[in-house]
Amino acid sequence: MIIDHPLLGPRDSAEFTYIGDASLMRRPDPATASAADWHAYAYLRANPAGTHRELWFHEGGDRSYLVVTRNTLTHEIEGVELARDAARAERTP
Amino acid sequence: MRYSGLRVIKEALTGHKGWTPAWRDPEPQAAYDIVIIGGGGHGLATAHYLASVFGERRVAVLEKGWIGGGNVGRNTTIIRSNYLLDGNEPFYEFSLKLWEGLEQDLNYNAMVSQRGVMNLIHSDAQRDAYTRRGNAMILNGADAELLDAAQVRREAPFLDFDNARFPIKGALMQRRGGTVRHDAVAWGYARAADSRDVDIIQNCEVTGLRIEDGRCLGVETTRGFIGAKKVGSAVAGSSSRIMDMAGLRLPIESHVLQAFVSEGLKPVIPGVITFGAGHFYVSQSDKGGLVFGGDIDGYNSYAQRGNLPVVEDVCEGGMALMPMIGRARLLRMWGGIMDMSMDGSPIIDRTPVEGLYFNGGWCYGGFKATPASGYAFAHLLARDAPHDTATAYRLDRFATGHMIDEKGMGNQPNLH
Ligand SMILES: Cc1cc2nc3c(=O)[nH]c(=O)nc-3n(C[C@H](O)[C@H](O)[C@H](O)COP(=O)(O)OP(=O)(O)OC[C@H]3O[C@@H](n4cnc5c(N)ncnc54)[C@H](O)[C@@H]3O)c2cc1C
Numbered sequence A: 001m002i003i004d005h006p007l008l009g010p011r012d013s014a015e016f017t018y019i020g021d022a023s024l025m026r027r028p029d030p031a032t033a034s035a036a037d038w039h040a041y042a043y044l045r046a047n048p049a050g051t052h053r054e055l056w057f058h059e060g061g062d063r064s065y066l067v068v069t070r071n072t073l074t075h076e077i078e079g080v081e082l083a084r085d086a087a088r089a090e091r092t093p
Numbered sequence B: 001m002r003y004s005g006l007r008v009i010k011e012a013l014t015g016h017k018g019w020t021p022a023w024r025d026p027e028p029q030a031a032y033d034i035v036i037i038g039g040g041g042h043g044l045a046t047a048h049y050l051a052s053v054f055g056e057r058r059v060a061v062l063e064k065g066w067i068g069g070g071n072v073g074r075n076t077t078i079i080r081s082n083y084l085l086d087g088n089e090p091f092y093e094f095s096l097k098l099w100e101g102l103e104q105d106l107n108y109n110a111m112v113s114q115r116g117v118m119n120l121i122h123s124d125a126q127r128d129a130y131t132r133r134g135n136a137m138i139l140n141g142a143d144a145e146l147l148d149a150a151q152v153r154r155e156a157p158f159l160d161f162d163n164a165r166f167p168i169k170g171a172l173m174q175r176r177g178g179t180v181r182h183d184a185v186a187w188g189y190a191r192a193a194d195s196r197d198v199d200i201i202q203n204c205e206v207t208g209l210r211i212e213d214g215r216c217l218g219v220e221t222t223r224g225f226i227g228a229k230k231v232g233s234a235v236a237g238s239s240s241r242i243m244d245m246a247g248l249r250l251p252i253e254s255h256v257l258q259a260f261v262s263e264g265l266k267p268v269i270p271g272v273i274t275f276g277a278g279h280f281y282v283s284q285s286d287k288g289g290l291v292f293g294g295d296i297d298g299y300n301s302y303a304q305r306g307n308l309p310v311v312e313d314v315c316e317g318g319m320a321l322m323p324m325i326g327r328a329r330l331l332r333m334w335g336g337i338m339d340m341s342m343d344g345s346p347i348i349d350r351t352p353v354e355g356l357y358f359n360g361g362w363c364y365g366g367f368k369a370t371p372a373s374g375y376a377f378a379h380l381l382a383r384d385a386p387h388d389t390a391t392a393y394r395l396d397r398f399a400t401g402h403m404i405d406e407k408g409m410g411n412q413p414n415l416h
Helices: A035-043 A083-091 B005-013 B041-052 B089-106 B124-139 B149-155 B182-195 B236-244 B308-321 B323-327 B370-383
Strands: A002-005 A009-012 A017-021 A051-057 A065-071 A077-082 B031-037 B059-062 B117-121 B145-148 B170-174 B199-201 B206-212 B215-221 B224-233 B252-264 B272-275 B280-284 B289-300 B330-341 B347-350 B356-360
Touching (some): A017 B289, A065 A083, B041 B059, B117 B149, B124 B145, B149 B170, B182 B199, B182 B370, B252 B308, B289 B308, B308 B323, B347 B370, B356 B370
Parallel strands (some): B117 B272
Antiparallel strands (some): A051 A065, A065 A077, B145 B170, B252 B330, B272 B280
């Protein structure tokens, strides 16, 4: 698979480490989260067959985190953005 | 029809006209006591034990494609019970014992071959870990032997013993481990279950669960609604898709694992050999092909095919372990979808929905579990209580902190 890095252009996915579901960016707030919130965050996954937003770490490259939108049925990549930008976009209402 | 040597001779002399289909092709009935979703090894084994051990009479197995088309027919066929943790070892040893009596139980030749499983040791730390594991196995009634380098050399002289990076210093050997003809496992269980009136319904995809007031009443399928007092899901890599129909999220991610087969060679590899340093495992099929595999591709997938970087990685592992493999041509490769759980261990439990039961999270080690998985799931479905060897396989163990993490990887499914 080729991941089209927003800054570096197309890179082989073998340069990256897969981190998991992009929902991992939404860590519960330790001040208010319940045990059930932490359980859901750490262990439960939607695991869709189809479009999936996921985190990839460019370990063998610029060490940035990317949010890759990928189809888990076809391995086709539908979109790539810097995780930093994705997190900011999620935070601004 | 019972199979026997006499029968084979009789058929040979009469033009093989007497053979009948191994199982029926029934129309689905309106309702059953128990419906199993998934005609893989685990679903079919569950049906067999439900009928033969627990006396259930109205059981159906629903399979969206053809039985044996999933992971039961895609794996590298290795069976063993060399686990470490209390939650696992008794279960896998129970499974190995069932394998040992399987062919008599099913009246079917599944080619159970106890040719031995050898886990290679490359460092002192690994020897300590394998010694501990061997002791845990023996304490649980399994067999284990620690081999030194000279003993390994006698059994597998073709390995690269003096590899500068990963020298081979010995092995943990389980002689009762080995391989089984995987398709025959599906067919044998199907035939045995069918002979006890279990309906095996192929080309019948479950598309929804009918749930009212928190109770599962049956399944919606491509061949209409089928009612059931109890519904059990055993769909391997599709677990999340079925449980999503009940609004449940699971501690599971689906990942692809690839398998490889070389051209047929004369007998060269005596048993199963695993290369702990690089994650590579290999055995030789009865037709002569080297059957091997390695790591999963590492990211969520439902594609039933892998990608090339892992092909390269697996072949590198093979070359580092036994350079002669480079002379063999690769004939076939394919991928299967596994439900990788958050601690690398399976789940056999009731769900929060009344009447809905779950069997999954087998990761890439579920083939060896087929008999015990079926037995334990049948026990749960028939008696509403877990089988003795499967009490740790609870769905809520991630919330209560009772994970069974053989590898110590934490909640990283792709590393288990
Ligand atoms: C490449 C590879 C190598 C492996 N090697 C080994 C090994 O050496 N040793 C070992 O112990 N394990 C191994 N495994 C793991 C093992 O194969 C699996 O854990 C095990 O087979 C899973 O259980 P099963 O046989 O019931 O699954 P499957 O055979 O996959 O059965 C599930 C069935 O459910 C059906 N299904 C799915 N959704 C629906 C639906 N909606 N309606 C109806 N039916 C549905 C599917 O079509 C499928 O037939 C390997 C797996 C792979 C992929």
